[in-house]
Amino acid sequence: MPELYLRLLNRILTPVLLLLAIYLLLRGHNLPGGGFIAGLMAAAAFQLQILSRGHDRVRSAIGPYLNSGIGLGLAVAICAGVVGLFEGTFFKGLWFKLNLPLLGYLELGTPVIFDLGVFLVVVSVATSFLLGLSRVSESAVIIGEGSVSPDLTDDPAFDPMETAGETSREVES
Amino acid sequence: MLAASISLILISGIVLYLIRPERVAWAGWLAALPPLAVTVWQVSAASSGTLTGELYDAFHAEQYQWIEALGLALHFRLDGLSLLFGVIISGVGAAVALYTHYYLENDERQGYFYLALFAFMASMLGLVWADNLLTLFVFWEGTSVTSYLLIGYTHRSAIVRGGARNAFIVTAAGGLALLAGLILLGQESGSYTISEIVTRPGLTELELYPAILVLILLGAFTKSAQFPFHWWLPGAMAAPTPASAYLHSATMVKAGIYLLARLHPALSEHPMWLWSLLIFGGITMLIGAITAVRYWDMKALLAYATVSQLGVLTTLLAFRSEAALLAVVVGILAHALYKGPLFLVAGIVDHATGSRDLRKLAGLRHSLPATSAVAIIAALSMAGLPPLFGFVAKEALLETFFESAEHGAVAGWIAFGAAAIAGAFFVTFSLTLLWEAFWRPGSKDATVSTSSEGAGPVGPTPIHHAPAAPFVAAPLILVACGTVAPFALQPLSFFFEAAASSIYGETVHKHAALWHGFTPVLLTSLLAIAAGAWLFLNRSLLRRSLARLPERLRGVVIFQGVLDGMYALAQVTARFSQGYTLASQSAIVLLAAFLPVVVALRQIQLNDLIPTADVLPGAPETILILMTVVSAYVTIRVRTRLGAIVSLGVVGVSVTLFYVFFSAPDLALTQLLIEVLTVVLLVLVFTKLPPDTRPPLQRLKQTRNVLVALAAGAFGFFLVLFNRSGAFQAAQSISGYFLNNSVPSGHGANVVNVILVDFRGFDTMGEITVLALAALGGYALLNAPRVNLPSARSARPESNFATERDRTISETESDTTESEPTKETE
Numbered sequence: 001m002p003e004l005y006l007r008l009l010n011r012i013l014t015p016v017l018l019l020l021a022i023y024l025l026l027r028g029h030n031l032p033g034g035g036f037i038a039g040l041m042a043a044a045a046f047q048l049q050i051l052s053r054g055h056d057r058v059r060s061a062i063g064p065y066l067n068s069g070i071g072l073g074l075a076v077a078i079c080a081g082v083v084g085l086f087e088g089t090f091f092k093g094l095w096f097k098l099n100l101p102l103l104g105y106l107e108l109g110t111p112v113i114f115d116l117g118v119f120l121v122v123v124s125v126a127t128s129f130l131l132g133l134s135r136v137s138e139s140a141v142i143i144g145e146g147s148v149s150p151d152l153t154d155d156p157a158f159d160p161m162e163t164a165g166e167t168s169r170e171v172e173s
Numbered sequence: 174m175l176a177a178s179i180s181l182i183l184i185s186g187i188v189l190y191l192i193r194p195e196r197v198a199w200a201g202w203l204a205a206l207p208p209l210a211v212t213v214w215q216v217s218a219a220s221s222g223t224l225t226g227e228l229y230d231a232f233h234a235e236q237y238q239w240i241e242a243l244g245l246a247l248h249f250r251l252d253g254l255s256l257l258f259g260v261i262i263s264g265v266g267a268a269v270a271l272y273t274h275y276y277l278e279n280d281e282r283q284g285y286f287y288l289a290l291f292a293f294m295a296s297m298l299g300l301v302w303a304d305n306l307l308t309l310f311v312f313w314e315g316t317s318v319t320s321y322l323l324i325g326y327t328h329r330s331a332i333v334r335g336g337a338r339n340a341f342i343v344t345a346a347g348g349l350a351l352l353a354g355l356i357l358l359g360q361e362s363g364s365y366t367i368s369e370i371v372t373r374p375g376l377t378e379l380e381l382y383p384a385i386l387v388l389i390l391l392g393a394f395t396k397s398a399q400f401p402f403h404w405w406l407p408g409a410m411a412a413p414t415p416a417s418a419y420l421h422s423a424t425m426v427k428a429g430i431y432l433l434a435r436l437h438p439a440l441s442e443h444p445m446w447l448w449s450l451l452i453f454g455g456i457t458m459l460i461g462a463i464t465a466v467r468y469w470d471m472k473a474l475l476a477y478a479t480v481s482q483l484g485v486l487t488t489l490l491a492f493r494s495e496a497a498l499l500a501v502v503v504g505i506l507a508h509a510l511y512k513g514p515l516f517l518v519a520g521i522v523d524h525a526t527g528s529r530d531l532r533k534l535a536g537l538r539h540s541l542p543a544t545s546a547v548a549i550i551a552a553l554s555m556a557g558l559p560p561l562f563g564f565v566a567k568e569a570l571l572e573t574f575f576e577s578a579e580h581g582a583v584a585g586w587i588a589f590g591a592a593a594i595a596g597a598f599f600v601t602f603s604l605t606l607l608w609e610a611f612w613r614p615g616s617k618d619a620t621v622s623t624s625s626e627g628a629g630p631v632g633p634t635p636i637h638h639a640p641a642a643p644f645v646a647a648p649l650i651l652v653a654c655g656t657v658a659p660f661a662l663q664p665l666s667f668f669f670e671a672a673a674s675s676i677y678g679e680t681v682h683k684h685a686a687l688w689h690g691f692t693p694v695l696l697t698s699l700l701a702i703a704a705g706a707w708l709f710l711n712r713s714l715l716r717r718s719l720a721r722l723p724e725r726l727r728g729v730v731i732f733q734g735v736l737d738g739m740y741a742l743a744q745v746t747a748r749f750s751q752g753y754t755l756a757s758q759s760a761i762v763l764l765a766a767f768l769p770v771v772v773a774l775r776q777i778q779l780n781d782l783i784p785t786a787d788v789l790p791g792a793p794e795t796i797l798i799l800m801t802v803v804s805a806y807v808t809i810r811v812r813t814r815l816g817a818i819v820s821l822g823v824v825g826v827s828v829t830l831f832y833v834f835f836s837a838p839d840l841a842l843t844q845l846l847i848e849v850l851t852v853v854l855l856v857l858v859f860t861k862l863p864p865d866t867r868p869p870l871q872r873l874k875q876t877r878n879v880l881v882a883l884a885a886g887a888f889g890f891f892l893v894l895f896n897r898s899g900a901f902q903a904a905q906s907i908s909g910y911f912l913n914n915s916v917p918s919g920h921g922a923n924v925v926n927v928i929l930v931d932f933r934g935f936d937t938m939g940e941i942t943v944l945a946l947a948a949l950g951g952y953a954l955l956n957a958p959r960v961n962l963p964s965a966r967s968a969r970p971e972s973n974f975a976t977e978r979d980r981t982i983s984e985t986e987s988d989t990t991e992s993e994p995t996k997e998t999e
Contacts, residue, residue, distance in 0.1 A: 024842075029921035032838035034929060040846035047853055067952070070945045077938055091934045095920050109920055111930040114937070118930070121941040125948040126850065132955030133858055 003052070010052035017045035025119050035115035039122025046127045055134040066128040073120030080114035174218070175235050175249035175302050178211045179295045186291025190284040194274060201274030201643060204287060208267035208294065215259050218251060219671070228681075229674035231368070232256065234304065250304035250368060253671030257502060258301040258424075258431055261509045265423040266294045268513070268647040273415040275644035276520050286326055286413065293319035297424050301431055306355040306365045309432075313351065313396075316425050317344045323416040324409050336411035339732060343395050343405045351392025351432075357385045362439075370439050371678060377443040386445055389436065390453075397429025397483045400457040404728025407468075407476040414520030417472060422479050422512035427505060430486045434501060438678040441493050450491035451584050455591040457484030462598035466605055466712055467719040471519040471529040474602055475512065478555065481595055482508050488588050489570055495673065495681045496576055500569035502672040503685045507566035510655030511554040514648035515606075518548045521644060522610065526634045533634065534610040540636045545611045547648045554655060556603035557596060558702065560687055562655045565662070567596060569685055571694045593701050600705025605712055659687045756874070760881040767888045774891060777898065793834060801827040814859045822852040839925040 021041040028034030049058050084092030095109035185207040194200035223230040230252065237247040251259065273290065277283045296315030303309035318341075325337035359365040361379050376382065393399075398406035406426065410417055420426070433450070440446055461481025468474045482504070489501045521544050522537065523529045538545040554563035574592055577585030658665060666684050673681040689695065708715060724730060751758050790798065804823035811817050825848035832841035870878075895901055911924055911932060919927035929937050 028923060028926045029930075030923050032842055032923065032925075034839065034923070034926040036929070037839065037842045037846060040843065040850065044846060044850060047850060051853070051857070067949075070948055074942065074945055077941060081934065081938065091938075093919065093931050093934075107920055111919070111921070111927070111934065114934055115926070115930045118937060118941055121944055125944045128948050129951055129955075130850075130854065132951060133854060136858070136955055 006052045014045050035118030039119045042123040043126035066124045069124030073117045077117030080110045182295040186288045189287040195283040201271045204270035205267040208263040211263040248304035249302045253675035255301045257672040262297050269415045269419040272647035289322040324412040333411040336408040340405045340409040347392045347395025350388045354388025376439045393429035393432045403480045410472040410476050418516030423509040433490045434676045447491045454484045454487030458595045462595040465602040469531045495683045496573040498673040498676045499683050500573045504566045507562040511551040514551045514651045517648035531609040537611045543645045547652045552603045552607045556600045562658045596701035597704040601708040604709040763885045818855045
């Protein structure tokens, strides 16, 4: 039955976490937050999804966008840096002051856009690792039923990547 | 106009790419137009005379600013030498552009080929028109890159990929050396403008002259396929024939010759120049000429002939006489006008019969009369028979060497001897090519001979695809130009003299001639022809003895050995620096970070490190420290995985609390999120793994791990102490700057974030790039059906010698790799 609670929690928490991520991203320049933290927060939301709904469904929903997300994030970050060239040098910060009717007075600059790029990269990278590892952990169960890996490493394996490599090598043999 | 011409060529390439030329019947003619226009423009610009009226001066010059901060400028200049090369590039380019449409008929990627070809043409024009060392270098590299694309056009074949790779590695490595040489030259002479450098006296007396010379020669020799780099050129014959004809006979391989000619006035007045060009040029000339006859592939034979011709030109440039420079100029034009058509003919034969193998071809003069006529004239010109253009060029060069020898120069005798020997072999392989492919009758009932000698009876090769008229027109036009030239030497002399004068730096008063009278040179020439004919009759003997040369002496084989050695070295380095287990890898990383800090710490007094009373922890911090230490100890002691994960989580959260206490909310947030994600992830992965039944670690390894851990801990401890020490506090801190400037110039109150995205935005850029790369690596690792340990076999890209079987295996492998994730999604 724990699945049920998890699903309920997921229903409530995922939107909250994602909104929180956006909030952290937007306020990052003046208060604790920023692209990196916001990215991790969004990744946590996806992690919750993976746990409650299984990685297959999450993968089919957002999987195709992850690699493009990394590229897009890098592109946004580079563009934010290139804009500075018009005013002098690469990565020179440019600021615009906007007076929007609803949001009020807003200060927008290339560093904020750069932060958006960081956010995109971090959330895509973290989620793609989470998805990949949860798939590996599932296949590990299948292997685990048959053989037991005797001579992995000389270290109590705390690195999931290492384990992923080892189990996969077993498939080969 | 010069910059506009380069842009015109580039834009035409893009247009040709967009119109899908394989579907347009007149695309070949359309493609020939822009290069033709550039040719006409160059000739008309030259006919109006030079800027100052002196023959060695420029006809036309242009200057544009590029990057002022670096002193980079786009200087273009059209003088006699540039005109010679420019006319060859655009003129032969027009013929090749026409030819390509028919060679690659019905090929879907024809547009791509045109794009690469025109980009190459633009780079080549830029290279010969550039009047600034750095501009020249940019275009030089442009030719390397575009030629790589052209050679690797049929990239599904491993042999093609290998050839393209080898050519690129050699020319790009030479390019690097050249860049160093050009910068040295620019710094030492005080100018980057070529036309100023060449008028500057005394460059050869510079202390750095040997270094400049060696670096520049490396660049020129790699590009122009001189010994010991000559082998990349035959390997590059894997390119489609239009590319071979254009790049590897008429233009790109002459870029090195062009560079030597361009810098000739500045650098040639030194014995080092004479001897290095003479020796390397001479060896190249002989190797190319002697080994050409060994190859059955028409293109390979022509490639070695080209290597030999390039050696001849290099040897000529070793000398400083007017006659030598005139011979260079005539030789370049003659070579373009006979070798280009021969390559094009090889392509037509390949297209019509499906083979370029001399063992399988015979009697083409009946089935391909027009093509054969072109081939016969061009090959006789290559052999240097009168009254063809090749003869004029050969006489000019023998005359030069003989003249130098008559003055008692040893170099002259060496060059004369080598050229005479090479001349004989030129006759041999030209006649072999002619006889075996085009002239020999071939018996009607004979099947294809399989004997390695190729002497067996061969039937006349059947034609299954007659060439279209414009297809043959391209080489025909070039050969016609070459045939008319010897009888039009008078009108052409302006062209030759302008080119020779701009190399010489003064006006040259010397004319090429078809007939020099009965001289020792003519006698030598006739003797060489006779010797060549005799060798042609005994060519099977020659081929047998050449085949006996050991395989491992071939340049390609040696180069592959060097490459393999590099991969092996890389593997050893990787094994040493990364290790194969998590423990050894983290040990290496930690210790590597540790060492520089130890060195830095040795600079300060030890008693500086003793902390003052005010930095001792208070009650809350003490509790946190205890919590961290205890949970860390539990982590290594606890037997179950879940227990270890949880206690590791406690360590992380305690550290987070530290950040909270010391008011670093951003760090605390990040750390907390990372902790949450890792703990959940570890629970996810490890609880599903089979129980750990491995035997406990060996004592030795355990000790090693403990020592590394202790070292890392000590490193952190001392770093913090150092942070609090008087020496560090006395140094000027950067924090003040960040705190003061964050709001006014960073427009943000969160200093940490402003540092990340603004003050140190470039660092963050690097970090997210690393993250992205790590994600790609992880993606490959986690989604691969199986993971291979790096081994010599898999780490090495396919070599020249990879067989067809290898290729299919690797392709199936990659197929499965790609299809696996898709299956998962479904």
